[in-house]
Amino acid sequence: MYVLGIETSCDETGVAIYHAEYGLLKHLLYSQIEMHSEYGGVVPELASRDHIRKLVPLIKQSLQESKLTSAEINGIAYTAGPGLMGALLVGAATARSLAWSWQIPAIAVHHMEGHLLAPMLEEKPPTFPFVALLISGGHTLLVQVDGIGHYHLLGESLDDAAGEAFDKTAKMLGLGYPGGPKLSKLAERGQPVFQFPRPMTDRPGLDFSFSGLKTYTMNTLNTSQKTEQDKADIAMAFQNAVADTLSIKCRRALKQTGLKKLVVAGGVSANKHIRISLTEMANHENTEIYFPRPEFCTDNGAMIAYAGCQRLLAGQQQGLEIFARPRWSINELSGL
Numbered sequence: 001m002y003v004l005g006i007e008t009s010c011d012e013t014g015v016a017i018y019h020a021e022y023g024l025l026k027h028l029l030y031s032q033i034e035m036h037s038e039y040g041g042v043v044p045e046l047a048s049r050d051h052i053r054k055l056v057p058l059i060k061q062s063l064q065e066s067k068l069t070s071a072e073i074n075g076i077a078y079t080a081g082p083g084l085m086g087a088l089l090v091g092a093a094t095a096r097s098l099a100w101s102w103q104i105p106a107i108a109v110h111h112m113e114g115h116l117l118a119p120m121l122e123e124k125p126p127t128f129p130f131v132a133l134l135i136s137g138g139h140t141l142l143v144q145v146d147g148i149g150h151y152h153l154l155g156e157s158l159d160d161a162a163g164e165a166f167d168k169t170a171k172m173l174g175l176g177y178p179g180g181p182k183l184s185k186l187a188e189r190g191q192p193v194f195q196f197p198r199p200m201t202d203r204p205g206l207d208f209s210f211s212g213l214k215t216y217t218m219n220t221l222n223t224s225q226k227t228e229q230d231k232a233d234i235a236m237a238f239q240n241a242v243a244d245t246l247s248i249k250c251r252r253a254l255k256q257t258g259l260k261k262l263v264v265a266g267g268v269s270a271n272k273h274i275r276i277s278l279t280e281m282a283n284h285e286n287t288e289i290y291f292p293r294p295e296f297c298t299d300n301g302a303m304i305a306y307a308g309c310q311r312l313l314a315g316q317q318q319g320l321e322i323f324a325r326p327r328w329s330i331n332e333l334s335g336l
Contacts, residue, residue: 001074003312004059004098005305008051008091009083009111010137011042014301015058017066017073018309024121026066027302029295030054037177041167048086055094070102075317077308080108081325082138088324096322105317107308112139112330114303115265117148118292121306126261126290131253133246133278136266137163137180140208141330142253145263148310149335154253155206162242163268165210169217169238173231183235184271190236191229194220198245206249206256213241243277251281261288270297310336 002025007014011032017025032050036042063070078095081088092108099106116132119125131154134141140157160168163180170179175186199213217238224230250262262282268274269291282289296302311317314336 001309001313002068002072003305003309004062004073004076005301005303005308006055006059006076006078006091006095007114007299007301007304008055008087009079009081009299010087011036011047012299013051013054013058014299014304015055015062016301016305017062017068018302018305020309020313024302024305026062027295027300028058028062029298029300030058033178040171040177042084044084044086047084048090051087051090055090059094059098070098073102073104075099075104075308075312076106077109077304077312078106079111079114079304080323081328082111083326085324085326088326089322092322092324096320100320105312107311107317108323109304109307109311110328110330110333111299112136112141113149113333114307116143116145116263117307117310118265118296118300118303119263119290121296121302122290122292126263126288129259130261130263130290131250131257131259132263132265133250133269134266135162135246135264135268135274137161137167137268139266140210142206142249143330144253144257144259147335148307149333151330151333153329153331154256155208155249157208157210159209159211160214162208162210162246163266165214165242166268168214169235172218172221173235180268180271184239184273186232187235187239187273189229190232190234192236193233194237196220196237196241198241198248201245201248206253208245208249210242213238239271239273243274246274247277247281250278251285254285254287260286261290263290265292265297267298270294
């Protein structure tokens with residue numbers, strides 16, 4: 001089975017072709033970062049328009065470079081949510097229209113399920129069950145994963161997700177968009193001058209909250225001299241606080257579930273310091289830890305193609321309706 005994967009949930013247009021036996025054949029990604037950086041963040045209307053311009057050419061390119069024709073594609077998987085409604089509709093309408101014209105099934109894929117299954121694209125994928133930490137621009141989730149579609153939400157962000165907190169803190173520091181990678185680079189020059197709180201770690205539970213940490217960072221910046229070294233020290237303290245908070249919550253989740261495997265995925269999982277912190281925690285807890293390669297941490301079509309392929313192989317598909325949900329809980333997914 002050849003599956004075409006389409007990802008258009010936010011500011012990256014991703015297209016991939018995955019084969020059930022041979023694995024990933026093609027993976028193309030177009031990023032809108034340069035366009036949105038002018039405005040300091042994602043502009044939804046511009047994102048939708050850019051997906052319209054880029055999606056079909058990327059699909060054609062993926063088929064040409066894979067030496068495949070549309071007649072050889074057996075199914076289409078597309079991101080149906082969560083995400084920006086306009087951006088989601090571009091991918092959903094394109095996928096559904098192609099599936100109808102090619103007379104093949106299409107499947108709507110949950111964006112966070114795609115991230116959760118991204119490590120399955122690696123040479124040594126994790127086996128079920130495991131705990132998954134999903135950290136992206138809009139979501140921070142802890143999930144117990146017993147199989148594809150068999151998810152139990154353990155904890156989630158009550159306000160800003162980790163990625164949002166990184167971007168907003170970077171903006172405070174005058175680093176521009178996208179802020180996360182720039183803040184991480186600045187933190188490398190920091191000194192351990194400040195000690196920031198680890199939010200919601202002094203109470204039981206697995207939920208996250210980063211808005212208070214963001215406010216603490218702003219207050220620290222306002223009372224500092226605002227030199228370049230001050231900013232680097234603050235960036236370091238902020239990043240350390242986020243990394244420690246994630247590690248503490250993951251340790252709790254592993255102990256609560258009794259599992260010894262941890263999957264970390266999503267855009268923020270590409271952060272080197274967070275990877276090191278979580279790996280050290282996992283080694284201390286005698287736990288196996290899995291990360292997707294950096295190119296599969298950000299939004300991409302490969303993870304959607306893989307997730308869709310598994311569901312199509314299990315016989316799942318949707319009707320002709322164009323399905324898109326900007327808000328969609330991962331707990332609502334059905335199992336295989």
